[in-house]
Amino acid sequence: MQDQRPVADGFVYASLEQLMLLEHRVRDLSFLSRQPLSSVLSGNHAARLRGRGLSFDELRQYNPGDDLRHLDWRASLRYGKPFVRSYTEERDRPTLLLVDQRMSMYFGSRRNFKSVTAAELAAIGAWMAFHAGDRVGGLVFDDHRVEHVRPLRSRARVEALCSTVVRFNQALHAKRTEDAAPGQLDRVLRECLGIAGHDHLIVIVSDFAGVSAQTLQLLRQLNRHNDVLALQVFDPIALKLPDRGRVTVTQGELQVELEVERRQVYRPLGEFLSGRLKDVATLLRRSQVPLMMFSSGQDSLEQLRGELGHLTALQR
Structure with missing residues (x-):
């Protein structure tokens, strides 16, 4: 029988080796204020983050x-x-990575699929927390399942989290036929509320497809007693459509292929994609959760360095 496993090329599908090797590239980064030149806790956006208790x-x-x-x-x-x-x-605190591997993430027009960028950001966040001396765990989810990795401070636990992310990532494929469960993102946030009582660092890595007023309420509840960061992953096509060619747009089971060079297609589609991205970002900002945005068309780690540096500059 022929092996049907996906090829982990690092762009369409992530590999465990790829995520584990990121450890050596994050040693100068931290979410904690003790490293002010590269710390998200140093900027005005994150002044309310609590740090250790x-x-x-x-x-x-x-x-x-x-x-x-x-x-x-x-x-x-x-x-x-x-x-x-x-x-x-406290010598450590729990860090929870909420990692989105739904079908809405299985798309890429340049460099990575969004699902791979999310996997990389989750691994980077896990290694940052581990080297800060914190316990690392998370919730990895697709359109139907949620898997909980209990926080522990060990390299083996970081590997277990990355392995779970890779397993969910490699289960994605274009021929999936089952319907997505409505409100899956909210379900994950509710489950996180039940796990994270207080003083957790919660890093949500997602495209935030399907956000609603309920999502806003859940984010505010999480942020009341924990430190929450939102890492929104988007495809560069949402900012600028190609001048010509065909684009496949999907919404659940419906898939439509459009010729973008046609004027009656190009303008409304571009406005829809960029408008949706802005709407999600606006909702996240209303939740008072610090937001960082990541394009799947660029290197994940270099973008994170830039985002942390930008937030630090706002302090000055």
Whole structure:
């Protein structure tokens, strides 16, 4: 029997080796403010991101110079002398990567398919979190399934997450016939709400197809007690259509091939694609979640460097 597995060329389909090798290219990047020149937490867009939290260490007698805000009045009254609660900075926190591998991601007009760009960004985010000392896990989803990778701080867990992303990525193919489950993105966000109680870093990598008012509400709920970043992946055709040739437009089961050089096709299609991209970006910004946008037509890591640098420049 002939092997039907897709060829992992790194552009249409991602490979595990490709994602694992990204580790060596991200060592100078961080989402955390301790690296201000390349940190998303340094810019005005992300000033509300929490960073690491504090965990209770011990109850001890007050010493001159202790922060009076940490006085424990109940213990002080009980023992007749001042006691303070001491805290230590948490050594790590959970980072969850929400990685979109739906059929809406299985498209590319230049360089990568959106699904591969999302896979690369997820791996980059996982390696960044791992080298920051955080636990790494995530939710990988397609049009019907959601798979949870529980956060742990280990290289093996990063590999497990990347392996899951690759498995979902390589399951994509143009001959899929099943209907997409409506509201799948919202389902994933609700599942994430059930997992991430507070103080998680949540990085959503998606084209955000199918966003709604419910999506906006769920993002706000997630952002209330966690740090949330939105990485929107788009194809460059959404910004500029080719002057000539044929473009296949799909919406669920319906597929239409259009000759874009015809004026009655070129203008409305271009306005639809660019308008949809702007609508999604506007909704994400209304959620108060920091947004970064990534073209599947350019190198993922170099774009991330640029986005982090741009956000840092806004601070100055």
